Amino acid sequence: MTAGAQPFLRASGIEKHYGQTKALAGISLDIANGEFLTLLGPSGSGKTTFLMILSGFVNASAGTLHELGTDITSRPPEARDYGMVFQGYALFPHMSVEDNVAFPLRVRGMDRGARRTLVHDMLARVGLTAHARKKVSQLSGGQQQRVALARALVFRPRVLLLDEPLSALDKNLREQMQAELRALQRDTDTTFVFVTHDQAEALHLSNRIAIFDQGRLQQVGSPEDVYERPENRFVAEFLGQINLFPVSGLRADGAGMAGAFEGVALRAPARTVGTGAAHLAVRPENLTITAAQPAGAANALPATVEDAVYGGARINLVLRTASGTPVLCDLPAGSDAALVTPGSPVWLSWAPEKCLLLPQED
Numbered sequence: 345m346t347a348g349a350q351p352f353l354r355a356s357g358i359e360k361h362y363g364q365t366k367a368l369a370g371i372s373l374d375i376a377n378g379e380f381l382t383l384l385g386p387s388g389s390g391k392t393t394f395l396m397i398l399s400g401f402v403n404a405s406a407g408t409l410h411e412l413g414t415d416i417t418s419r420p421p422e423a424r425d426y427g428m429v430f431q432g433y434a435l436f437p438h439m440s441v442e443d444n445v446a447f448p449l450r451v452r453g454m455d456r457g458a459r460r461t462l463v464h465d466m467l468a469r470v471g472l473t474a475h476a477r478k479k480v481s482q483l484s485g486g487q488q489q490r491v492a493l494a495r496a497l498v499f500r501p502r503v504l505l506l507d508e509p510l511s512a513l514d515k516n517l518r519e520q521m522q523a524e525l526r527a528l529q530r531d532t533d534t535t536f537v538f539v540t541h542d543q544a545e546a547l548h549l550s551n552r553i554a555i556f557d558q559g560r561l562q563q564v565g566s567p568e569d570v571y572e573r574p575e576n577r578f579v580a581e582f583l584g585q586i587n588l589f590p591v592s593g594l595r596a597d598g599a600g601m602a603g604a605f606e607g608v609a610l611r612a613p614a615r616t617v618g619t620g621a622a623h624l625a626v627r628p629e630n631l632t633i634t635a636a637q638p639a640g641a642a643n644a645l646p647a648t649v650e651d652a653v654y655g656g657a658r659i660n661l662v663l664r665t666a667s668g669t670p671v672l673c674d675l676p677a678g679s680d681a682a683l684v685t686p687g688s689p690v691w692l693s694w695a696p697e698k699c700l701l702l703p704q705e706d
């Protein structure tokens with residue numbers, strides 16, 4: 345979003361309390377027109393609650409919601425006119441596919457001819473033309489999911505709210521539907537707000553990801569931002585595996601910073617992390633292992649291979665440093681067999697720009 349541009353949707357200080365439970369503890373978030381925004385977080389982190397507040401079906405306890413500068417905080421769902429695809433969101437099982445998809449147009453009073461064109465266009469987009477006359481109950485799970493998408497998009501909503509729409513599908517179908525969702529979002533230029541607790545799904549689909557934990561927004565950014573530049577330990581650990589080395593005596597070191605771990609100086613890009621201690625974080629795929637100490641490497645630690653798990657394209661290693669800190673390392677298959685044998689002494693190394701410092705939290 346360009347600086348100064350009016351956001352399409354703006355949530356400011358949204359809170360939601362259920363008795364003693366604070367489902368949302370102050371969410372402020374701008375949503376751009378036409379973006380694919382994913383709300384990602386563990387179970388109970390407040391994703392669905394926030395989506396329901398966007399829909400208008402749940403009222404916030406505090407905070408405001410604006411659409412293009414207009415306060416819509418207390419605007420009812422039907423006046424917001426957003427499309428919705430919820431988990432198990434009821435299709436009419438005994439009605440035909442085309443009647444299901446035509447339903448939102450009927451309730452909006454559109455005449456039959458105009459309805460037909462829009463319904464058939466939508467069914468073609470989701471690949472269901474051949475099934476138009478079938479009853480929904482005769483379709484597979486993936487086909488039903490497509491009917492739900494077609495029904496939610498047929499009236500051209502500006503916003504589509506999706507709550508774990510793919511969670512009931514098996515892995516292959518899920519991946520196929522992910523690609524279709526992206527294509528639908530691009531082709532229809534609709535703003536998608538998508539809830540999931542699946543990290544890989546969020547990384548694959550989104551323009552931006554908003555990461556929730558305990559009713560708070562932990563970080564918002566592009567998939568690359570949140571994966572490669574997590575702002576805190578929660579985000580770093582939630583988005584995949586990461587090694588954390590507690591370093592002490594942090595100091596400026598050239599353009600970056602250095603701190604000590606097991607008596608070895610480790611270097612990372614400069615970052616404000618508070619006290620003299622922090623965690624140096626490096627993802628398993630950014631580690632290299634060698635038999636000999638690498639000459640001139642800025643970060644090199646001696647370690648021992650404890651376990652090697654063959655995974656097809658990759659080999660996953662568990663190693664231990666001198667003081668017994670476990671380290672995960674993810675190597676391409678075909679890496680030197682002698683090095684990945686349990687018991688082998690090796691050197692772990694990585695470039696300073698492949699790691700980052702995270703504040704030390706309790």
Ligand SMILES: Nc1ncnc2c1ncn2[C@@H]1O[C@H](COP(=O)(O)OP(=O)(O)OP(=O)(O)O)[C@@H](O)[C@H]1O
Binds near residue numbers: 389
């Ligand atoms: N209607 C309700 N009444 C009471 N508590 C609720 C209600 N809805 C949600 N909560 C609570 O609010 C918190 C956030 O719930 P929410 O459903 O938004 O989380 P979520 O991140 O979507 O989780 P999940 O991935 O499991 O669906 C939870 O502690 C939940 O128990």
